[in-house]
Amino acid sequence: MYIPYGKQSISEEDIQAVVDVLRSDYITTGPKVEEFEKKVADYVGAKYAVAIANGTAALHGACFAVGIKEGDEVITTPITFAASANCALYCGAKPVFADINPDTYNIDVCDLERKITDKTKAIVAVDYTGQPCELDEIRKVAEKYNLTVIEDGAHALGADYRGKKVGSISHMTTFSFHPVKHITTGEGGMITTDDESLYKRLLLFRSHGITRDNAMMTRNEGDWYYQQLALGYNYRITDIQCALGISQMNRLDAFIERRRKLVSRYNSAFKNVKGVKIPYMQEGCNSSWHLYVIQVEDRKDVFCKLRSAGIGVNVHYIPVYKHPYYEKNGYDKVVCTNAEEFYKHIISLPLYPDLTEEMQDYVIDKVIQFAGR
Numbered sequence: 297m298y299i300p301y302g303k304q305s306i307s308e309e310d311i312q313a314v315v316d317v318l319r320s321d322y323i324t325t326g327p328k329v330e331e332f333e334k335k336v337a338d339y340v341g342a343k344y345a346v347a348i349a350n351g352t353a354a355l356h357g358a359c360f361a362v363g364i365k366e367g368d369e370v371i372t373t374p375i376t377f378a379a380s381a382n383c384a385l386y387c388g389a390k391p392v393f394a395d396i397n398p399d400t401y402n403i404d405v406c407d408l409e410r411k412i413t414d415k416t417k418a419i420v421a422v423d424y425t426g427q428p429c430e431l432d433e434i435r436k437v438a439e440k441y442n443l444t445v446i447e448d449g450a451h452a453l454g455a456d457y458r459g460k461k462v463g464s465i466s467h468m469t470t471f472s473f474h475p476v477k478h479i480t481t482g483e484g485g486m487i488t489t490d491d492e493s494l495y496k497r498l499l500l501f502r503s504h505g506i507t508r509d510n511a512m513m514t515r516n517e518g519d520w521y522y523q524q525l526a527l528g529y530n531y532r533i534t535d536i537q538c539a540l541g542i543s544q545m546n547r548l549d550a551f552i553e554r555r556r557k558l559v560s561r562y563n564s565a566f567k568n569v570k571g572v573k574i575p576y577m578q579e580g581c582n583s584s585w586h587l588y589v590i591q592v593e594d595r596k597d598v599f600c601k602l603r604s605a606g607i608g609v610n611v612h613y614i615p616v617y618k619h620p621y622y623e624k625n626g627y628d629k630v631v632c633t634n635a636e637e638f639y640k641h642i643i644s645l646p647l648y649p650d651l652t653e654e655m656q657d658y659v660i661d662k663v664i665q666f667a668g669r
């Protein structure tokens with residue numbers, strides 16, 4: 297038996313939705329793309345949504361929409377997947393790392409403000425594990441310095457922050473539909489926004505910078521005519537994927553409910569165990585629980601023992617600037633003390649809707665056996 301840390305849940309309806317598209321006229325750039333966009337936009341409470349090839353392309357698109365370019369700086373957290381910082385590099389800009397808050401594990405708003413220079417253009421705020429950042433405070437800082445907030449909500453589809461859903465709060469919010477995330481399209485992503493001009497830039501970005509929108513073109517030579525207005529990419533998503541996404545969206549609330557149930561079982565099992573620190577839960581937020589991250593004293597030892605016991609634990613994340621690509625490109629002297637201390641102790645335990653209570657009890661037993669003091 298091997299229990300992974302995360303895994304998709306695919307139902308017969310999900311499969312049927314994909315099969316139906318395969319039998320239809322459009323397998324890409326068809327009606328399922330807009331239907332999926334509308335479904336996510338309505339769910340999170342945003343005006344616009346753009347479905348895209350993956351969560352990384354969503355972040356790249358958000359930077360493109362802001363107009364991030366060479367010489368600019370983008371501030372993010374080191375405790376994230378590399379894509380949250382790479383998106384700045386794709387645009388020729390420099391990612392700058394602000395330390396995490398040791399309580400919430402999200403970007404520390406004071407350090408964020410300290411890292412702002414006259415080159416800073418945007419903040420990539422990551423809702424780590426599904427717990428929203430201090431979004432109101434971040435927005436206040438952004439307004440003070442005229443910055444755009446790009447929220448990396450890859451972990452946080454369905455999370456609430458002070459009564460609002462993630463995806464309706466920041467200038468733009470990006471999502472990922474990789475199989476370990478809340479819903480999956482195989483590969484896929486989405487950007488939500490309330491800003492029409494950002495929305496139009498995102499549409500250009502997704503499809504070669506090309507438009508057929510009369511209002512955007514400099515002239516119109518006839519019904520065949522279109523114009524390339526910017527250097528975009530082919531980052532489109534297929535109708536096959538979007539049909540799966542629509543079907544998965546119908547199950548999202550049930551997925552999150554199941555994740556919350558499993559988290560409360562973990563929390564009550566570990567709360568009195570010395571040697572196991574359970575995740576912090578911020579007031580006013582309702583995490584959607586992409587990851588369940590505990591802290592232990594001897595991480596390497598506990599990690600190896602859990603892996604040998606058939607439990608696919610993981611570490612989220614190695615501080616981004618510690619990767620050799622970053623080290624050799626000028627980040628070798630960067631130190632974020634809280635992030636580095638946090639990294640030393642973290643382990644992500646299995647958490648996904650189809651994890652059974654029997655499997656979870658096995659994980660709990662082994663964690664207490666290997667990490668308990």
Ligand SMILES: *Cc1c(COP(=O)(O)O)cnc(C)c1O
Pocket residue numbers: 350351352353376377379380422448450451471472473474483484485
């Ligand atoms: C998964 C993830 C991404 C990237 O999404 P992909 O769909 O895999 O490209 C970006 N940021 C974070 C925090 C993620 O967890």
